Amino acid sequence: MSFELLCLIGFLFGIGFGIFVQRAGLCFAHGLGEIFMGRGKRIIRMFLVILIITSIGFLLSGYISSDLGLKSVGQIRGYGFYNILSGILFGAGILLNGGCILGTLRQIGEGNMTFAVVLLSFIPGMALIVFGLNPLLNTYYNTTTGILLPDIIGLAAPYVTSIIVIGSIFWLIAILWKRN
């Protein structure tokens, strides 16, 4: 498949994602804010639904093709300190401007140009790391090994996914039960 065709298909998938995100009103920044205010059940419900479906889907994909299955996501510096640090920076940023990545894209689509400012402000932040910090960090720390949870706890992926999915289903049922 040519890259142009792949991009066209990706764009069409993106339109689908955009429609679903807009209809759902999904934004993890708002969700985290709600959690800190003690009203986090809405975002937890949404997260659990995503976790249940994608966990099963990604696990089963490995049985469809050996090229698919569970893969580590974005481990340019292995795992550890930098993940927590980047999470802290990201978490502080999204709460400050009120939009995670999905929320920012959705709000731009809904006509809120404040989030276009947010999007453009990614540029200096990214440039600072890529051109300023990365050359320094790569001198001392350059691990690209992908690590999955089953590798660490020594339990096969289907068992780990099953535990997560069953736990999530029970949690979701408990929240919906209380609500009704």
Place this chain on the structure above:
Amino acid sequence: MKPLLKNPLFWVACFAFLNVIMYITIAKFWIGGSSFLPMIGEFGVDNKFLFAFIVNLGIIAGSLISALGSKEFVFRIPKNSNNVIKAVVGGILIGMGVTLAPGTCSTVFITGMPMLSVNSFLSAAGIFIGAYISYRLVIGREK
């Protein structure tokens, strides 16, 4: 049927299914932060960031279509300078966070944790800490 279409959980489920379908059909999953690296000229191995960027442009288009269809589209220009400052500072922090260790942000909750990627669990912990600090220092104080 109508109550189902009004239920956000239905649309979230559709989003999750679409993410799985995209992975199974073209071996790509949705990613957030790293997808914006093409804005500073970083396209990634095999243009993977460029592809993700195009998917995310599709999200803006899809949201626009959906917002116009549901009459929720309202063109708003930022007027409050305080909000603009927050948007800029927040955007810079997000830009730094997503570049320091790609795979953070929304990717953690939508793709990374279901993939059982260890760094995503660590990033999720970081996101909670950072968001709580930001909430206590800025948002909570304003309220």
